[in-house]
Amino acid sequence: MSTRIDYFDDGSAPPANSLVPSVNVAVADEDSRILMIRRTDNGNWALPGGAVDLGESVAQAAVRETLEETGILCEITGLVGIFSNPRHVIHYTSNDEVRQEFSIVLTARPVRGQPTPSEESSVVTWNTAGDLDGLPMDRSMRIRIAHLLDDGGIPVIA
Template sequence: MAKRIDFHHDPDAPKANSLVPSVNVIVTNDAGDLLMIHRTDNDNWALPGGAIDLGESLPQAGIRETLEETGITCEITGLSGTYTDPGHVILYTSNGEVRQEFSIALTARPINGEPTPSNESRDVRWVPRDDVLTLPMAASMRMRIKHYLAGTGRPHIG
């Protein structure tokens, strides 16, 4: 099975050979729980998201990726932050691609649907905000969630 391996400021990380704009979506329900997926490619928990396709806007990509990975249709409500750290690269073992991080985190609310796993997510669930950081996840994902939970009202730019 193809894997995704995240390297965060690791001197032994492979050199980036691509840059792909992507989106993560922080979907929260009325109780304040976060919609999380248990990824199949690295066994970590993460926010739903993925690459932005040609001809697609950032909000369209966020809505599409969330639905594909979780079974939840959402409405985009805001911007949580930008994440473009060249010290964070992702190796895709299927093709040797090494992406430099370029992700925009949006906020959203659920419109309909039930948490449903996909070929990219072995589990999908609403996680209480007080418990979300106890899940195993990549350092960059943890940072995105911490910035959101800090609740400053201003997007993180990084």
């Protein structure tokens, strides 16, 4: 199985050899709970998301990735920010790709569906902001979520 290793401000990180536009989606329900997945490639919790494919928009990729990973069809409602920190790299051990972070984080609301795990998500749950502190997740994901919760709707470019 492929493994994902995130490095953030780590001098032992391998050098990046790719840059792939990706999306993460902060889907919030009517109770302000946030849809989260437990990734199968590293066991960490994260917002659903993935790479933008050729021929699709960022919004289309966001809706597709959320549905694939969670079973929830969503509607995009806004922008949290763009995260492209070159000190955050992601090593995919299956093909030795090392990506520099490039993630556009969007907000969304659920339209229909039930939280359903997939090949990429072992668990899918709705979480309150207070639940998130106890979940294991990569530092860069915590930063994205902090901007979602703390920045009053003003998009960040980091």
